[in-house]
Amino acid sequence: MAKIQLGIAGASGYGGQELLRLAVRHDDIEIAVAMSSAGNNETQELPALKNLWNGRIEPFSIEKLIAKSEVVFLGLPDGISAELAPKLVKNERKVFDLSGAFRLRDKELRKQWYPKSPSLPAITTYGLPEWNREDLSTANLVACAGCYPTAAILALKPLVKAGLLVDKTDIYIDAKSGVSGAGKKPSERTHFSEVHGSIAAYGIFSHRHAAEIEQELQRPVTFVPHLVPLDRGILETIYTRVKPGTTDDTIREALDVYQKSPFVRLTGNTPPEIKHVVHTNFCDIGWILDDTRLVLVACIDNLVKGAAGQALQSFNIAHDLEESKGLL
Amino acid sequence: MAKIQLGIAGASGYGGQELLRLAVRHDDIEIAVAMSSAGNNETQELPALKNLWNGRIEPFSIEKLIAKSEVVFLGLPDGISAELAPKLVKNERKVFDLSGAFRLRDKELRKQWYPKSPSLPAITTYGLPEWNREDLSTANLVACAGCYPTAAILALKPLVKAGLLVDKTDIYIDAKSGVSGAGKKPSERTHFSEVHGSIAAYGIFSHRHAAEIEQELQRPVTFVPHLVPLDRGILETIYTRVKPGTTDDTIREALDVYQKSPFVRLTGNTPPEIKHVVHTNFCDIGWILDDTRLVLVACIDNLVKGAAGQALQSFNIAHDLEESKGLL
Amino acid sequence: MAKIQLGIAGASGYGGQELLRLAVRHDDIEIAVAMSSAGNNETQELPALKNLWNGRIEPFSIEKLIAKSEVVFLGLPDGISAELAPKLVKNERKVFDLSGAFRLRDKELRKQWYPKSPSLPAITTYGLPEWNREDLSTANLVACAGCYPTAAILALKPLVKAGLLVDKTDIYIDAKSGVSGAGKKPSERTHFSEVHGSIAAYGIFSHRHAAEIEQELQRPVTFVPHLVPLDRGILETIYTRVKPGTTDDTIREALDVYQKSPFVRLTGNTPPEIKHVVHTNFCDIGWILDDTRLVLVACIDNLVKGAAGQALQSFNIAHDLEESKGLL
């Protein structure tokens, strides 16, 4: 089989670099072109990938991207993806977009949170493969799930669908994220001396990932992200109430919906830890029930299952390859 | 005025060292003796305190502790404090206990969580000075508030007392702590390579600090602590519901109970961050209200306001000194 | 081809876990048995490897290890390897030993630094494959190079062999290591709160890796290791004097001895950084020359190129497989 010609835009960001790292090891992929608008007009090498990938990151050119690629991965800021993805779709390139630009289906919500992407390209699909497997091959544009939503939805959706949560009960998602989630652009917020030895909550009641989680769960949630002093990884502690009569077994049965999902691992009543998922595409989920009080803990590597790995997992499914190819 | 002769037991632990560091700078204190049962029978020097304190930590001896001290600070494991504190009280030494042994007033709860301290010495007081100032001078034994409870109670108690929370609503306390809170004893849990780059929830529904918080608030809470990769500091994100009609101003007025408390700082709708309180005795508290949903964020340095500093603050009040003496 | 039956002793240590992680992905290896003497008598699962490896770590048994394995990897303390390796060799099992027990060929030096391994099993080879490729297939016991020596020898040996260093000039090796290099056993030295925010030199003039480096270079060196607050990775800054007339090109030519070594990457006059080699089997080497003053910088991941990866690289060569199999 001929290798699929892959184009990557935004290859010098953290998500883009992770994608390159994964793609060079994938037997069915040939990196046709990797581009970045960051930096000057010269090509650049990635020191970490030397001897693994002989290519260079090129300055961005949409013409070249279209000419060289069959499939395009976008690791770009929302506003830039919003502009670029429709052009690629129009040119019949299949797009896996790591940004948030096209994740929200509701027009009003999208206008609020992503004003630069007023309309969705035809056949846009949300890319959380554990729940949207069947749509991936026909989609023109896969709007890959966000990092925070991935862990939250994977943990909560089975319980919501099984009707285990008390109607209208509160759902609190306390999320802790490593700094790579904030992107590569230097800022006071990402300065080592500001992060090291500290923890900061941010975006309380104002983070757009809340809308994404609510869209997928069809339930309101309270979502509070925190920046913690680690590079990679997200851990979410989720608090809610289940209906009386719900048992540990009921929870487990609901979560067993993932039995055939190679990247969701249940840890039972032992809460999962970031160190077990870092540099992997796994989402580990544990829970503890005390009468009707339920605490769920879910964790992922934000750059893999929360970004590049998830995109590649969707790519595999879309191309009828083994779901875990290049990801174990 | 003659200096108060202070004895410290458990001086080589993290809380004990912090206490020494503070006490050597305190004009009204003379460190009469600092003891530790850790290590061998030899005295030891603390390299960090060289040129600041010329003493040495001595092997533990209760006779010597009683003979030399007027006031004793205990920075010991619960079980050892449970045994030692009553003897000191019986010998008319005023005791500030940093352990949890005598914090719970309910006999059944104490039996459950601190089985080695079945009874309370006469005139035992809970040591959270913002709320128990008046009892400190007459107490024989001050059971200094725990690190996690300090932040949670300081943030929630004004709202509970003002009647702002919805009756029987859930209160969720998501706590993130630095590793020094786990004590100095080496374990797999505190190994650098296990903590670095990871986050772990622990003690879900089984941490005894929940009982302490519930005692002081007279409300049930769900409390989940996490170990995060930093040395010092606790940040707690608290989720609950307030009664309809509650406004930002109502919250602020309730929290203004601390106007004369030098160590509680309100940050308004800007969530506080650990970096601003580390190495200080401050507790910073912020909040954000969205209709009836309330998120509170509180943070402290677990070794200062959560342990040694709080003990010294209580000591100051008990001895009619300025509350902030040696703590600014 | 039938898979090679691999036995691992010391599988729950950091080196052992890394080996498992690599071995499960290696097409020609079947993990016949993984053992650990740590913990109790029960088998244990590694949460990080769930879904990747379905085995469990078993309590140690030399009989079972011999019965099940063709090839044995030892990730054990020196003293235990010293006892175990000769028995395995006697039973005709090929051994890759990650400990230091059999690295020093000089009897007196071995007596001094590794008193528990007085004699070397027949056909013992030092396992630094870039320099000992040809001996690996015939060896009974491969004494894999130590973590610190790997970086130092790879950087210096080409220059020594090319005769570029001034005769009898001093060679200073300032090494900085992550904490996983200190092993998994909890101690005050590896407690998070002792390492975080600090740096400590140790073993000055008394670290046995100095003898190993001197053996391979046939030159005396001054070696000072430091513990720094990171989990994985070693960076060594090396200071020495080259003969007058030596140029940047002369240095590069000498280091080009690694042109066919897939795991040594030259970074030229840009000093390499740990972040580019972590989780890989690469050793990155850079240098800067100022007249006759030479500064070399070399770095590796101590658990991969400094331990498990290097053992696997040696295994590949010994079994006539591609040197980089399972390591890219």
Place this chain on the structure above:
Amino acid sequence: MAKIQLGIAGASGYGGQELLRLAVRHDDIEIAVAMSSAGNNETQELPALKNLWNGRIEPFSIEKLIAKSEVVFLGLPDGISAELAPKLVKNERKVFDLSGAFRLRDKELRKQWYPKSPSLPAITTYGLPEWNREDLSTANLVACAGCYPTAAILALKPLVKAGLLVDKTDIYIDAKSGVSGAGKKPSERTHFSEVHGSIAAYGIFSHRHAAEIEQELQRPVTFVPHLVPLDRGILETIYTRVKPGTTDDTIREALDVYQKSPFVRLTGNTPPEIKHVVHTNFCDIGWILDDTRLVLVACIDNLVKGAAGQALQSFNIAHDLEESKGLL
């Protein structure tokens, strides 16, 4: 005694903030004005200093700075200090400059490394109080010693002055620094994800602190700084050769020159560690001798003894106050 009216320019940088923190606790200082050119034209509060200092940082104005201050501390980039300090001196304000602009006395060297400060104001003194005590009170401008040079000079100068080093022997200074030393300005170099889990050497043969060290020692040195994943602190490992016959006692006697210096602590043959000096004005120095090979280890907090604390120590001496006032 009336308090000395202190002006601070650059108060929002890391050095400036540390200075504020120290100055607010100093009994003889009144912070007349604290200014910063960073940010917009509004005044700003420092959350960490709330309740300790009621002032606000004001936009920069040289007229106001001159009008309000008797003594000025400059925590500014070299180029800005170069322009500002002479104006302040001309207006008869005593200046303590934390930048490097005026540290080098040799005109050619200054031209090379600090081209914006071609000439020195009259009575400019180098500010390393252990060696320049007597000049501080008469100086118009105190060019406070740099962070790296402080540790290196304090460790080496006594040995050089005592004639213990072999003539023309190499002196290698391997320095490891926390990230706050790189300043507050966000850059790729200071991004958390670039620093965390990594170590990088930089400025090899091209760091201007080498010239400063050489000026004070009157000996050539090889100086290589490294960025390590910690916020504060510098540790330097220094390698050189002493003359035959030099003993451990000889070294100690030479270093005993600091017996009356309250901020230099000798740790003997136990190498000092950053954790013992962080947040203090101490410089800890240890050494190990092996025949004629000498390894010295010195460490400081780069923001205290390497910047703000040292400036305040010099200020104390210059104003005939106790050297350690406000610094213990």
